[in-house]
Amino acid sequence: MKGDCQIGDLVHIPQAVTLIDCDVVADNPAQMTIPLRVEETDSPKVGVITALLSGHDYVRVYCEGSTWIVKNENLYSLNQER
Numbered sequence: 001m002k003g004d005c006q007i008g009d010l011v012h013i014p015q016a017v018t019l020i021d022c023d024v025v026a027d028n029p030a031q032m033t034i035p036l037r038v039e040e041t042d043s044p045k046v047g048v049i050t051a052l053l054s055g056h057d058y059v060r061v062y063c064e065g066s067t068w069i070v071k072n073e074n075l076y077s078l079n080q081e082r
Helices: none
Strands: 010-013 018-021 037-040 045-053 058-063 066-071
Touching: 010 058, 045 066
Parallel strands: none
Antiparallel strands: 010 045, 018 037, 018 066, 045 058, 058 066
């Protein structure tokens, strides 16, 4: 995602983006555990950023009832600046 993303930002998740369901290590939030499940979006989705991870390379996104970890570069901001 271009620019600085923040918790609470609304984002567009394009088709064919990998979504990772895994835990974050409590004493090192930049480290993720082994994935519990991995899915690929079959159509565009909308989500909300809930956490920034790994120096902002990955973010935690809430989308359609689940929380996922997604590469930041695969997201597009839906927030409009005026």
